[in-house]
Amino acid sequence: MVKTKKKIVILGGGFAGVECAKKLESYFGNNSEIEIIMISEDNFLLFTPMLPQVASGMIETRHIVLPIRAICKKTKFYEGKIKNIDPFGKLVTLWGTVEKRGAVIYYDYLVIALGSETNFFGMADVEKNAFTMKTLNDAVMLRNRIIDMLEQTENETDPILRKSLLTFVIAGGGFAGIETAGEIMDLLLDARKYYSTIQKNDIRVIIIESLPMILNGFNQKLAEFAKEKMTHRGIEFKLKNVVTKFDGTEVSIKLLNENLKEPAVESEIEIIRTKTLIWTAGVTPVNTIKRSMFKMEKGKLIVNDFLEVPEFSGVFAIGDCALFTDPKTNRPFPPTGQIAEAQAKIVSYNLNALIKNSDKKIFEYNSKGQMAIIGKRTGIATFFGMNISGFLAWIIWRNVYLSKIALPDKKIRVLLDWIIDLLFDRDVSRLKLVKRDTEKEYKVLDEIDDVW
Numbered sequence: 379m380v381k382t383k384k385k386i387v388i389l390g391g392g393f394a395g396v397e398c399a400k401k402l403e404s405y406f407g408n409n410s411e412i413e414i415i416m417i418s419e420d421n422f423l424l425f426t427p428m429l430p431q432v433a434s435g436m437i438e439t440r441h442i443v444l445p446i447r448a449i450c451k452k453t454k455f456y457e458g459k460i461k462n463i464d465p466f467g468k469l470v471t472l473w474g475t476v477e478k479r480g481a482v483i484y485y486d487y488l489v490i491a492l493g494s495e496t497n498f499f500g501m502a503d504v505e506k507n508a509f510t511m512k513t514l515n516d517a518v519m520l521r522n523r524i525i526d527m528l529e530q531t532e533n534e535t536d537p538i539l540r541k542s543l544l545t546f547v548i549a550g551g552g553f554a555g556i557e558t559a560g561e562i563m564d565l566l567l568d569a570r571k572y573y574s575t576i577q578k579n580d581i582r583v584i585i586i587e588s589l590p591m592i593l594n595g596f597n598q599k600l601a602e603f604a605k606e607k608m609t610h611r612g613i614e615f616k617l618k619n620v621v622t623k624f625d626g627t628e629v630s631i632k633l634l635n636e637n638l639k640e641p642a643v644e645s646e647i648e649i650i651r652t653k654t655l656i657w658t659a660g661v662t663p664v665n666t667i668k669r670s671m672f673k674m675e676k677g678k679l680i681v682n683d684f685l686e687v688p689e690f691s692g693v694f695a696i697g698d699c700a701l702f703t704d705p706k707t708n709r710p711f712p713p714t715g716q717i718a719e720a721q722a723k724i725v726s727y728n729l730n731a732l733i734k735n736s737d738k739k740i741f742e743y744n745s746k747g748q749m750a751i752i753g754k755r756t757g758i759a760t761f762f763g764m765n766i767s768g769f770l771a772w773i774i775w776r777n778v779y780l781s782k783i784a785l786p787d788k789k790i791r792v793l794l795d796w797i798i799d800l801l802f803d804r805d806v807s808r809l810k811l812v813k814r815d816t817e818k819e820y821k822v823l824d825e826i827d828d829v830w
């Protein structure tokens with residue numbers, strides 16, 4: 379009789395999912411009774427810490443994505459979008475499309491690592507008109523948008539329109555927002571040399587943050603340092619403000635009162651004329667999770683100390699989609715890659731324990747430090763308890779994150795991109811990445827056929 383393999387299915391190929399697969403391969407890679415399966419929408423791991431550098435054109439697009447098949451060689455990979463998780467039948471269903479067959483996959487053990495998506499807090503106009511900074515596509519679109527704005531301004535004579543084309547508003551003063559703002563400013567200032575009518579003072583980069591300070595959770599002195607340095611470079615901060623509207627030409631922002639609540643008076647509303655709002659103000663778990671039968675709080679899956687979903691043994695949740703409260707602060711852990719990877723290690727250990735009937739481990743997290751780069755070869759870092767700022771922090775950031783890229787060829791490509799950036803000017807070619815209209819394409823081909 380053929381013995382069927384036990385299936386461990388990992389949903390999501392982000393930091394949590396990939397780290398989990400790697401660890402499980404080290405436990406079960408040569409075990410013929412266990413099959414490790416991963417299902418994810420994209421067939422690559424996106425290295426998000428370098429995403430703002432793709433948006434600024436410093437790093438080439440494909441250099442920060444790592445093919446999952448190259449990192450997790452002993453894992454069976456399905457590229458597909460998950461439609462439904464049935465924890466009673468132990469089934470995962472994938473959407474089918476005209477071009478792709480749907481599928482139903484059975485699991486014995488499940489790891490949910492589906493991450494998060496941009497949270498627009500129900501503002502449909504913002505969702506429709508704003509740029510985001512979450513996926514590779516977002517970064518490519520944003521870079522093209524910035525170059526487009528420079529191109530349009532160069533030949534524009536209306537001073538009001540010129541001003542709005544050169545104003546870039548970033549909603550969210552967290553890591554993603556601050557790093558994106560720093561990179562955008564670098565790109566704008568470097569690219570300016572090709573646009574003779576644009577002066578440094580014409581460019582506005584504005585960060586809107588609802589809290590009284592940027593980089594919430596970071597060491598306060600370092601956050602102050604970052605703000606000061608960025609202000610010196612021309613970046614403006616509007617703290618204790620929230621975006622309330624964006625129609626594609628004007629952003630409305632509202633000043634909060636001392637309790638960080640929205641005041642009733644309309645006079646507190648300010649309008650900023652801009653064509654580009656970049657939304658980095660929050661994330662929320664993906665809809666697949668919100669639609670599921672699992673217990674949740676604010677859309678995140680509730681897990682126990684072993685990162686297991688309490689009512690379903692053998693089902694674990696990790697990364698941005700899991701709700702785990704930090705016992706030291708009594709607040710949920712923030713969504714970071716570092717925490718996602720730490721959770722992935724514990725879950726793979728616990729799966730090994732579950733299969734081998736030994737004791738599981740409780741998840742405990744000790745941060746190794748925090749780092750951010752803020753543009754112009756400047757960074758901030760808390761590293762082994764030390765607070766570091768300036769060029770040294772920037773160097774540390776680069777070293778640490780370069781060492782984290784799992785594939786040697788990608789590491790070298792990123793390093794070369796950085797070297798090229800030191801030696802040469804920015805590339806301002808704008809790629810119009812839209813699918814060609816096939817009907818028109820055939821017409822053109824017919825015409826050419828006639829000529830020949």
Ligand SMILES: Cc1cc2nc3c(=O)[nH]c(=O)nc-3n(C[C@H](O)[C@H](O)[C@H](O)COP(=O)(O)OP(=O)(O)OC[C@H]3O[C@@H](n4cnc5c(N)ncnc54)[C@H](O)[C@@H]3O)c2cc1C
Pocket residue numbers: 389390391392393394395417418419420426427428429430458459460461491492493494511512553554664666696697698699713714715716717718749
């Ligand atoms: C611009 C930016 C900069 C950042 N910088 C840092 C940093 O410097 N340090 C740090 O620690 N963290 C950083 N983060 C946060 C970090 O990226 C996340 O916390 C981390 O990616 C979470 O890992 P995850 O595996 O839970 O989710 P993700 O990495 O988001 O992975 C989720 C995976 O699930 C897949 N998926 C989702 N829904 C479906 C579905 N229905 N079907 C199939 N597949 C699906 C997605 O395609 C993705 O592959 C940054 C984030 C951003 C956006």
